[in-house]
Amino acid sequence: MMTSDIAKDRTTHLLKKKGSVSSLSSHEFRRKEPHGRPKDSVSTVSYMDEPSQREDASRLIVQMENTYQLGPTKHFPVVIVDHILKDVLTNYLQEERYEPEFCKQMTKTISEVIKAQVKDLMIPRYKLIVVVHIGQLNSQSLLIASRCLWDPKNDNFSSYLFRNSSLFALANVYSVYLE
Structure with a gap:
């Protein structure tokens, strides 16, 4: 062999x-x-091997469930997100002075922190957009506007304005429901 x-x-x-x-x-x-x-x-x-009678019986019972949903099961919690915005902006900017480079980095940091904390709320099927503006507070006027195309029944937003003696910060969180 x-x-x-x-x-x-x-x-x-x-x-x-x-x-x-x-x-x-x-x-x-x-x-x-x-x-x-x-x-x-x-x-x-x-x-x-041949299936047992018990396995045959379990295979015959099929439960069907309608998984199609009209709208969110859990809505965006505006009040909770308002508290998150207030806490984050106050903690990060309470004692800070306006410096352009510092504020440029802080907008990125604060927006990431806010996004992480809102995601921790585990709100299903919502897309989050976080926008943070930081500017110098110096007797000037500033108008910040945003436009969104959304469903007013399901989509929502949260906004908070922070001021100290040197700067202002505006944080917006937009939540858009994904179907």
Whole structure:
């Protein structure tokens, strides 16, 4: 017996033990590998024991559920987000003075912190947009506006304005429901 025949016999024996039947027989199908050597082809078929009556009964009972929802099951909590905005802006900017480079970095940091805290509320199916403006408070007037196309029944926003002696900060969180 050649080495490859012994390996085939072992493979056949192992496959039969595991519940598979091999197609190895005296009529083996051989094909050429790219290097010119013949390659043996082995195909296996797996089988399963007969199902019990208990499994048949459980398979017959199928519960269907309508998963289509009209609108959100949990709405955006404006009051909670207002408190988050107030806490974050107050904690980060209470004692700070206006410096352009510092404020540029703080807008990024504060917006990321706000977004993380609002995401922790686990509000399903809402896309969050957080915008933070920080500017110098110096007897000037400034108008900040935003426009959004949304569904007023499902979408909402939260906004908070913070001021100290040197700067102002405006944080907005927009929540848009995704269907």
